[in-house]
Amino acid sequence: MERKGCRLFRSDTAYLLYLHQQKNQPNKEELEKKTEKERRIQTYEEDCHQNGVSCLSRFSRQIGTSDIDMSNACLNSLELLTILNTVKSDHKVGHLDLSGSTMCVKSYKHLCKFLRNNRSLSILKLRNCFIQGEILHALTASLQTSKVEFLDLGNNGVNDSDCETLSKLLTTKTLKELYLSHNRLETRNLRHVGISLAKSRLEMLDLSWNRIRFTGAIEIARGISRNTNLRRLNLSWNGFGFEGCVALSEMLEANNVLTELDLTNNRIHPPALIALIRGITRNSALKVLNLSMNPIPVSYTCFLLGSVLKNSSIQELILKRIVVNDDFLDIVRSVQKTRHVHVEYERCLSVPSLDQQTMSEEVRAPWLFNxxxxxxxxxxxxxxxxxxxxxxxxxxxxxxxxxxxxxxxxxxxxxxxxxxxxxxxxxxxxxxxxxxxxxxxxxxxxxxxxxxxxxxxxxxxxxxxxxxxxxxxxxxxxxxxxxxxxxxxxx
Missing domain, CATH: 1.10.238.10 (EF-hand)
Known part of the structure; x- marks a missing residue:
């Protein structure tokens, strides 16, 4: 056994004990890390005492980590202030979740000040925090100088009156993913949003569970047609219908970067789908299309959905809650022989497909166009x-x-x-x-x-x-x- 400085030890046992102690002794970096965390916890406790609020053990356990999750904590303005003061100098914090907290105007002032000075935060979640009007305007202004790439503003009551502020948010340079689901965007004042979408650097946009239809749907599609960065778009649970599908068809003809499109439950009946197919078949970039929960009859699936598979570059077609027939499955098998295609549907029934003349007479009926x-x-x-x-x-x-x-x-x-x-x-x-x-x-x-x-x-x-x-x-x-x-x- 090689022993350095063996003269210092009386026996081999003493030397082995020394090696064991050296192995279990924490290194200098771990000691400094532990000391830094304890120092931050002490600072947080002193700040809480000074502001007259209780220390939150849930937050104390997360001090020193990169993810701070305080969702549904119902923080008041002083509690939020103490939390932000604790993490403002921590350059390792990259994820902050404050969802579900009904915060007052003072709370958002503290948050905006934190965002203006922070350079490490990349993910910010503020779902169900009643962010709208002046609060949304102030938040948008503070994000212009931040490094946030992921922003979740779902279920905040954002409506058409906030569209001008929303258009500024869409053009934030660092923002890559924006989630605006479960808000109240409808049809009015979306022109500014459409113009901003054309210039946006977003790669992912979620507008699901709003009320976007008619002219609102047209403006959204018009803006995306000129966008060169957006890869994934979620428009599920709106009401695009026929008018929106005509506009989306034009968008798909012009856009060559969008790869995923979700149109779940958008009132897409056969005439609307026919209008949409024209754009799909002329687009080579779209790979994933979700048409789940739309009113497409079984007898139409062979002619319409089969056309989507045969004449496009779609690799994944999602048809949840849509029943197909045997003729459609024959088309799927035929296409799978030449390229990889995944199709997800509810079930298959032995329902005969309509011939083109019968279907023409049915989809031409005026009442289908509302x-x-x-x-x-x-x-x-x-x-x-x-x-x-x-x-x-x-x-x-x-x-x-x-x-x-x-x-x-x-x-x-x-x-x-x-x-x-x-x-x-x-x-x-x-x-x-x-x-x-x-x-x-x-x-x-x-x-x-x-x-x-x-x-x-x-x-x-x-x-x-x-x-x-x-x-x-x-x-x-x-x-x-x-x-x-x-x-x-x-x-």
Whole structure:
């Protein structure tokens, strides 16, 4: 046994004991680390005593680590101040979670001051903290000088009035992932958001569980079409519907960087899916598409979803809660012979697929495009006087309008309508609920329809800037008079 300085030891046993003690003795770095943590805990306890708050053992255990998780701790402003004072000089803290804390204005002032001076924090979670209005504005301003790359602002009540602030947040240079799920973004004032999305450096954006539809959906899609950084986009649980899918189709034609798109539960019925397929088949970057929980009938899956697989570069197609048929599975097996494709669906039933002619007749029905029956009736009236229009409908001359006479009116105009459409028209006009519409009821109903139409005209004037959507509507092969979809030329 080699022994250095063996003269210092009386025996081999003494030397072995010395080696054992040296092995178990903590090194200098560990001692300094332990001392640093104890020093920070002592500083935290003194700060709590000075501010008159209790020390949180949950936080004390996390001092010295890179992740600080204080979610659902219901911190008040002084408790938050003591926590931020403790970690402000700790350059190892990279993850801070304050979700679920109902903090006051003072709390956010402390947080904003901390973010302006901190250079190590990269992940910040503030879910369910009531961040909106002036608080969101102050937080956005403080993030401009921070190093935060991941920001979660879910379930904070962010709405359309915060869109101007939100547009500034989207252009934060360091931000890579932004989560805005479970908020209240709708259709108004999203133009600024769309413009900022075109310039954003985000790689992941989550807008799920909002109320984005109509012009809001168009603006979001328009902005993403010019974005060159976004890789993953979650739009699930909104209401994009037909209008949104037409805009998304144009986006996919122009965008060549988006790889994942989640459209779960977005009211995508067959006509909307046909509009979306056009963009999917012309995009080579999209690899993952989620269409779960959308109203796609079993008999349509072979023609529509099969077209997505055969004519695109999709590698993963998620169809949870969607039932497919045997013909669709045959297409899946055929595609898997040439490239790797993963398809997830609810179940398979032996339901025959519709032929193209039958499906064309079904998806062309106007009611699928959410046309209001009252607007449809007012459109047929054109510039005729209400009494002349009444006499035109009243073919049998009995001075009352019946259910059958309304049906004949739409049939003669070449507009097929469902029973639900006629029921809504008669229910609106029939004030005494006897099942027939006399002249006085018709004249009164005409006045009310005009009032509703004037309100909608004002809304239309507000949307005059959305000329691109008008072009999108024409590109989707929609007849402006009948609102019918030409699916033969839409693929």
């Amino acid at each position: 046309l209001d029956p009252l607007n449809l009736l007012f459109m047929l009236k054109e510039k005729n006087r209400a009494q002349d229009f009444f006499n035109k409908i009243n073919r049998d001359g009995d001075d009352v309008l019946s259910y059958q006479e309304f049906r004949e009116l739409f049939k003669k105009a070449g507009i097929p309508v469902s029973q639900l459409v006629l029921d809504k028209i008669i229910d609106f006009l029939d004030k005494n609920k006897d099942g027939n519409i006399d002249l006085s009821e018709f004249l009164d109903g005409d006045k009310r329809i005009k009032k509703i139409t004037r309100g909608q005209a004002k809304e239309t004037a507000r949307r005059e800037s959305y000329t691109k959507y008008s072009r999108s509507f024409r590109k989707a092969r929609i007849d402006s008079q009948t609102y019918r979809l030409d699916i033969e030329n839409s693929q």
